Amino acid sequence: MASEGKPVNPPGTYLKRQDLERLPGLIRYKPSVKYLFAAGEALSRFLKGLKEGKILGVKCPVCGRVYVPPRAYCEYCHVPTSEWVELPGTGVVHTAVVSYIATDRSRMEKPEIVGVIRLDAPGYREDSYEFAGLFHKLCGVTPEQVMDGSVIGMKVKPRWKPPEERTGSITDIECFEPVEGGEQ
DSSP states (O other), X not given: OOOXXXXXXXXXXOXXXXXXXXXXXXXXXXXXXXXXXXXXXXXXXXXXXXXXXXXXXXXXXXXXXXXXXXXXXXXXXXXXXXXXXXXXSOEEEEEEEEEEEOTTSXXXXXEXXXXXXXXXXXXXXXXXXXXXXXXXXXXXXXXXXXXXXTTTTEEEEEEEOOGGGOOSSGGGEEEEEEEEEEEO
């Protein structure tokens, strides 16, 4: 019975690491695991568009929503999406955060600013939390602008890598940067 919230060790035999290493038949093996991921038809076309410097989405034939990244069907109307549209790439910052943690979980000396970009796409109401958007790095803004909230609603555009450096990845967009005179 637990007393005063203290954990109770269940009955059994606890093994220490050295006990485990003495077990007969122990095999030491460090697997080398490689993953193969198929992007699928819709995402593959989106990635090819990025390589060409375009942000592509698919439009629902019923409600007119544009999905970025693209989906094979409309989540609201449950019909296939087949009309591809090219978006201008511009949008507004919906959320932003200052991050000191790199993708490999190491601490960065200089922070990066990342956020969700609400892309300029037809089919969504301005007062809605539903929108076509991308999570990406922001450049040309300061941590202070994130902290005081002035980055929210800022008009931004993609900064593309040079065409010869693009690989068909979301990182073909280096970051989203403020549009001149960009606050809405």
